[in-house]
Each structure stands twice: as C-alpha cells, then as structure tokens.
Amino acid sequence: MPSVIVHSKPTIGEKEFAAAGRYLKRGELTMGAAVEAFEDAFSKRHEGHLAVAVNSGSAGLHLSLLALDIGPGDEVVVPSYVCVALLNAVGYVRARPRVVDIDLDDYSLSPKALAEAVGKRTRAVIVPHMYGKPAKMAEIRAIVKEYRLVLIEDCAQAVGATFDGRPVGVFGDLAVFSFYSTKVMTTGHGGMVLVSRESLARRLRDLRAYDKKPSARLRFNYGMTDFQAAMGTVQLRKLASFIRRRRAIARRYTTAFAPHDVEVPIEDPHRLSIYYRYVLKIPRGSRSFLRAMNEEGIHCTRGVYRPLHRYMGLPPRRYPNTEGAMRRSVSLPIYPGLNDKECRRVIEAARALL
Numbered sequence: 379m380p381s382v383i384v385h386s387k388p389t390i391g392e393k394e395f396a397a398a399g400r401y402l403k404r405g406e407l408t409m410g411a412a413v414e415a416f417e418d419a420f421s422k423r424h425e426g427h428l429a430v431a432v433n434s435g436s437a438g439l440h441l442s443l444l445a446l447d448i449g450p451g452d453e454v455v456v457p458s459y460v461c462v463a464l465l466n467a468v469g470y471v472r473a474r475p476r477v478v479d480i481d482l483d484d485y486s487l488s489p490k491a492l493a494e495a496v497g498k499r500t501r502a503v504i505v506p507h508m509y510g511k512p513a514k515m516a517e518i519r520a521i522v523k524e525y526r527l528v529l530i531e532d533c534a535q536a537v538g539a540t541f542d543g544r545p546v547g548v549f550g551d552l553a554v555f556s557f558y559s560t561k562v563m564t565t566g567h568g569g570m571v572l573v574s575r576e577s578l579a580r581r582l583r584d585l586r587a588y589d590k591k592p593s594a595r596l597r598f599n600y601g602m603t604d605f606q607a608a609m610g611t612v613q614l615r616k617l618a619s620f621i622r623r624r625r626a627i628a629r630r631y632t633t634a635f636a637p638h639d640v641e642v643p644i645e646d647p648h649r650l651s652i653y654y655r656y657v658l659k660i661p662r663g664s665r666s667f668l669r670a671m672n673e674e675g676i677h678c679t680r681g682v683y684r685p686l687h688r689y690m691g692l693p694p695r696r697y698p699n700t701e702g703a704m705r706r707s708v709s710l711p712i713y714p715g716l717n718d719k720e721c722r723r724v725i726e727a728a729r730a731l732l
C-alpha cells in the first residue's frame with residue numbers, strides 16, 4: 379500500500395526551530411521584540427504599509443471592522459464561496475452580511491455582483507484573493523470608489539501574490555493575512571493586518587491588547603507570541619522559494635491535465651497566483667473523482683467546505699457560480715514539500731480518472 383499524500387503540509391525546518399527556541403529559552407513569550415521584527419519585515423515586503431500582528435486571520439478581520447467603525451445597521455458585502463470566518467467577522471460586530479456570487483474564472487468575488495449588491499447601508503466589501511490568485515482589483519476598486527465603500531482585502535490565501543507587479547495587501551483600506559497551519563507561510567495560528575493610514579494602525583494596536591489602558595473601552599487579547607513571530611520571520615524569508623516551488627508544481631499539473639476534459643487554472647501575468655490551492659474543474663462533477671483519489675491515498679478536497687449562502691439558508695439559485703464551483707471543483711495536493719515522485723503519483727492517479 380503506497381503512503382498517503384496529504385492535501386496540505388507546512389514546510390518548517392531547523393531555522394524555524396532555532397528562531398522559536400531562542401525566544402522560548404529566554405522566556406520572552408508575548409508581544410515583544412520578535413513580534414516587532416516580524417511586523418517590520420512584513421511591512422518592508424508590502425511597500426512600507428504598517429503591519430499589525432494578530433493571533434489569527436479571524437482576529438484580523440474582526441479588528442479591521444472595529445477599527446473602521448463598522449457595526450449594527452451597516453452592511454458588508456462578502457462572496458459566498460469562501461471560508462466561514464468572513465461571516466463570523468461580520469457577525470462579531472453585528473453588521474449585516476450581504477452575500478454575493480463569484481466569477482467562475484477565478485473563484486473570487488464578481489465585480490458585477492458587487493455593483494448590483496450595493497445599497498444605502500453598504501459600507502464595506504471584503505475581497506478574498508481565492509486560492510492564491512489576486513481578485514479583479516481594477517474593477518473592484520472602481521466600484522469601491524464610485525460608491526465610497528471601504529475595501530478590506532482578504533489575503534489569507536494569497537501572501538506574496540502580485541497584481542500588476544504589486545503585492546496583494548496594498549490595494550485596500552485594510553488587508554488581512556492568515557498564518558494558519560495550512561497556509562502558504564505559517565506560525566501555527568496567526569495573522570497580520572496591513573494598513574497605510576497611521577491612525578488606523580494606532581486603533582488596531584489599541585484594540586489588539588487590553589492591559590494597562592486608560593479607559594474601560596472594549597478591547598481584545600489578539601496579540602501574537604514571540605516564538606510564533608520568530609518563526610514567521612523565517613517563513614517570510616523563505617516565501618519566495620515556497621512560491622517558486624508551488625508554481626513549478628502547478629506548471630507540471632497544468633501540462634499534464636490540459637489535454638483532458640477538465641478546466642485547469644487560468645494563468646495571468648497581471649494577476650500572478652501563488653497557488654495556495656491547485657483547483658481543477660471537472661465538468662461532470664467532482665464527487666466520484668474525489669472519492670477515488672482519497673481511496674488511492676491522495677487526499678483531495680472541494681476547496682471550500684460549505685458556501686456562506688447555504689449556511690444562511692439563502693436560495694442556491696441566486697448563487698449559480700458558487701453552486702457550480704462546489705459541484706465541479708477539486709483541490710489537489712500542492713506544497714513545497716511535495717516531491718517529484720509524489721507529483722507524478724498525483725498526476726497518474728488523476729489522469730486515470732479523467
């Protein structure tokens with residue numbers, strides 16, 4: 379019986395062990411020098427935008443909405459085809475989610491659906507760059523400008539991806555990253571908020587920690603530990619090589635699968651994907667493919683567990699692209715630690731089924 383190929387796996391080595399270990403040995407554990415160093419390094423990678431480290435992407439989304447004063451009575455547009463963390467964040471501040479459909483070419487929020495959804499109470503839109511490919515930022519920014527919305531970029535899946543040569547995270551009023559264990563770079567749990575306005579960064583920093591404050595205003599315990607931040611700095615240094623390997627695997631997959639009756643991810647030099655996920659679309663539906671691959675010991679998933687409109691009991695017919703993506707998509711193993719032999723096994727098993 380061949381060994382199992384897992385769907386995602388972090389790439390952690392001696393440098394991360396040493397960096398985290400240094401802080402553990404010193405007993406410097408929380409919100410100290412390593413966190414500041416990680417924030418500085420992250421900022422340098424993102425055109426000098428200010429970086430505020432938090433303990434998850436969810437915490438980052440929550441603080442972003444709070445810092446922008448979004449709350450009851452406000453509406454926040456989110457795509458349906460995404461992790462439920464977005465719905466949670468809107469719920470934390472008691473705003474109303476306005477769930478819209480995606481485009482099938484990139485699985486990200488449809489600019490047309492956004493424009494149609496904007497109403498009197500719409501204040502903000504959260505735009506995830508799905509599966510590592512930048513969303514249609516030019517169109518989305520034009521709509522955001524026209525209706526004077528706030529743009530929150532959700533870069534949880536796309537750290538290091540570029541739109542017209544610039545890194546994602548510098549286009550929104552705020553941007554949120556996740557360093558959860560399945561993500562492209564990881565600190566176990568963890569996240570970062572990126573912002574260009576100093577006043578917003580100050581608010582985020584104030585809300586992130588509750589101790590020794592002059593007032594009893596509601597604050598949180600969302601800071602990062604130093605050993606995680608030390609690990610994050612090392613992961614950030616390795617990010618370019620992680621992305622190179624992911625893109626190399628994606629090229630191999632695309633060459634292998636393009637002749638078959640499937641849709642492979644579309645490459646666009648203006649919107650460079652880091653291939654957080656490599657997602658195929660199988661026209662007849664992905665159910666039997668998924669079952670067969672998993673039986674072979676090659677773990678594949680649907681990419682999104684359950685779309686938001688289904689959690690909310692909204693009619694599926696209003697989300698035809700999300701429904702289509704749920705029915706037809708399949709996410710294959712892709713990560714730097716996936717070796718050439720494993721890649722070949724994925725390709726051979728998948729081709730036999732296509």
Ligand SMILES: Cc1ncc(COP(=O)(O)O)c(C=O)c1O
Nearest residue numbers: 434435436461463506534556558
């Ligand atoms: C697009 C997106 N946004 C936000 C999150 C939430 O991040 P975290 O798990 O760090 O809370 C996730 C899931 O990890 C995600 O995929």
